[in-house]
Amino acid sequence: MKLSSRLSAIAPSATMAIDARQKAMTREGRPVISFGAGEPDFPTPAPIAAAGISAIEAGFTKYTALSGIPELREAVCMRLNCDLGLTYSPEQITITSGAKAALFNAFQALLNPGDEVIIPSPNWVSYEAQVLLAGGVPVIVPTTEADGFKLDPGSLRRHITSRTRLLVLNSPCNPTGAVYSAGELRGLGAELLDSEIGVVSDEIYQRISYDGPSASFAASVPEMAGRTILINGASKSYSMTGWRIGFAAGPLEVIAAMNGIQSHSTSNASSVSQYAALKAFSDSQAEVDKMCVAFRQRRDVIVSLLNQIPGIRCSMPSGAFYAFPNVYGAVARLSESTSVKSSLDLAEYLLESVYVATVPGEAFGAPGYLRLSFACGMPAIQEGIARIREAVTGVR
Numbered sequence: 001m002k003l004s005s006r007l008s009a010i011a012p013s014a015t016m017a018i019d020a021r022q023k024a025m026t027r028e029g030r031p032v033i034s035f036g037a038g039e040p041d042f043p044t045p046a047p048i049a050a051a052g053i054s055a056i057e058a059g060f061t062k063y064t065a066l067s068g069i070p071e072l073r074e075a076v077c078m079r080l081n082c083d084l085g086l087t088y089s090p091e092q093i094t095i096t097s098g099a100k101a102a103l104f105n106a107f108q109a110l111l112n113p114g115d116e117v118i119i120p121s122p123n124w125v126s127y128e129a130q131v132l133l134a135g136g137v138p139v140i141v142p143t144t145e146a147d148g149f150k151l152d153p154g155s156l157r158r159h160i161t162s163r164t165r166l167l168v169l170n171s172p173c174n175p176t177g178a179v180y181s182a183g184e185l186r187g188l189g190a191e192l193l194d195s196e197i198g199v200v201s202d203e204i205y206q207r208i209s210y211d212g213p214s215a216s217f218a219a220s221v222p223e224m225a226g227r228t229i230l231i232n233g234a235s236k237s238y239s240m241t242g243w244r245i246g247f248a249a250g251p252l253e254v255i256a257a258m259n260g261i262q263s264h265s266t267s268n269a270s271s272v273s274q275y276a277a278l279k280a281f282s283d284s285q286a287e288v289d290k291m292c293v294a295f296r297q298r299r300d301v302i303v304s305l306l307n308q309i310p311g312i313r314c315s316m317p318s319g320a321f322y323a324f325p326n327v328y329g330a331v332a333r334l335s336e337s338t339s340v341k342s343s344l345d346l347a348e349y350l351l352e353s354v355y356v357a358t359v360p361g362e363a364f365g366a367p368g369y370l371r372l373s374f375a376c377g378m379p380a381i382q383e384g385i386a387r388i389r390e391a392v393t394g395v396r
């Protein structure tokens, strides 16, 4: 059958082939170590899982309100207030099937054909695809390793045109681990105050931050709160990726529009998952803090081991669970004796030669880098990085 022309705008993911190859190799019984996963390796904490089971047993297995059960929206308001000092009413919250659906609905609700959306790069791939599917035009603004992969106000200013409608911020950032301070967010916000430009602030890794709590855009630039859609969810903080619970908080009219879109697409997020998320958001946050301590230990080890490999340079991520090393030197080294000419080639080479799966920077608009998720156990980190060292230098 003939497919929609909308799809022609969406480039196939640079990582699809590697991902398929990694899965095939694992099926064939090869000892693959994967740094590819974008999800915590921990199980969903037992009390949260039990709340899901209780919800099934209590018969909470029917449609819910479109925007989510009121108790969960209230719990989200409470969390945003306790954690970030933000004040929202439950009507300003919509619960979605993962943060991805919250982002999708936000772009659908806010964009008209030709509207420009500024996306600092390296960036999570789905922003571009979702903007394109909403008829918008992604304006990719590069940031540099030297600047900590953060957008600076001058660069933002230079990319604003009369068609700019939104700025997407993602702090802590996937893939770079960059975390903007409140002051840096204020600097960016100052560029938008005299405009009608809105901000989609993806804070899905907000609780996974290593230098103190990470700042939220709406809290840092209160004058912009009425034009900010805050996106978060249960997936990363509570190790609940499969439960599919995300949320958006924002101005009433935008949230109502997003609910309207949801009413014709997914209806409500899973009822059972909503009760599990209610437990996650309402209870003590000690489990999240424990996971964060483990992530920090792994971060310190993986970054230190990566930096000991000639040709690889890795700065310390301040949040999320990804290392994002510069591998230009390793590519140059290998290019003399192999067909490796890019980070994409390097990722393929690592998979084929030492069975280590990584995500090439090309997937995030950042050739010359690899993304390694350290949401895996310490033994896998030690063995996996030893294999990378062997592949790059010939010795373990």
Ligand SMILES: Cc1ncc(COP(=O)(O)O)c(C=O)c1O
Pocket: 038, 097, 098, 099, 100, 101, 124, 170, 173, 174, 202, 204, 233, 234, 235, 236, 241, 244, 245, 246
């Ligand atoms: C930056 C970012 N935003 C949003 C999402 C989507 O989260 P969810 O699984 O809740 O849809 C991800 C997941 O990888 C992500 O990395």
